[in-house]
Amino acid sequence: MKVKYLRLNKEERKKAKNNFYQTDTGKYVRKQLFYATICSILCVVASIYLIYDAFANNLSLMEKIYSICILIIGFFLLVARRKIFIKKVNEYVIKTK
Numbered sequence: 001m002k003v004k005y006l007r008l009n010k011e012e013r014k015k016a017k018n019n020f021y022q023t024d025t026g027k028y029v030r031k032q033l034f035y036a037t038i039c040s041i042l043c044v045v046a047s048i049y050l051i052y053d054a055f056a057n058n059l060s061l062m063e064k065i066y067s068i069c070i071l072i073i074g075f076f077l078l079v080a081r082r083k084i085f086i087k088k089v090n091e092y093v094i095k096t097k
Helices: 010-022 024-056 061-096
Strands: none
Touching: 010 024, 010 061, 024 061
C-alpha cells in the first residue's frame, strides 16, 4: 500500500488527521493509541526504576535482564503506536480521495 499520508504537505496532513479523528473509527483509534502511550510510558518509568534498583542492590542477572526487557517493550510500544497511527490515517486518506 502506498504511503500517501507521508507524501502530503504539512497543512494537508493536519487536515487529514483532523478529518480522520472526526470519524467513528478515528475516535476509537485515538482512544486506543492514548492507552498504548500511557502503557508504554508506564513500562519505561517502571523499567528505569527496576534497572536502578537491580544495579544499586546488586540483584541477580535475571532481574537485570527482566528490567531491560520491560524497557525494550516500552520503547517498542512507542514506535508501534506511531506506525499504527500512520497506517490508519493513510487508509483513511486513500479511501476518501
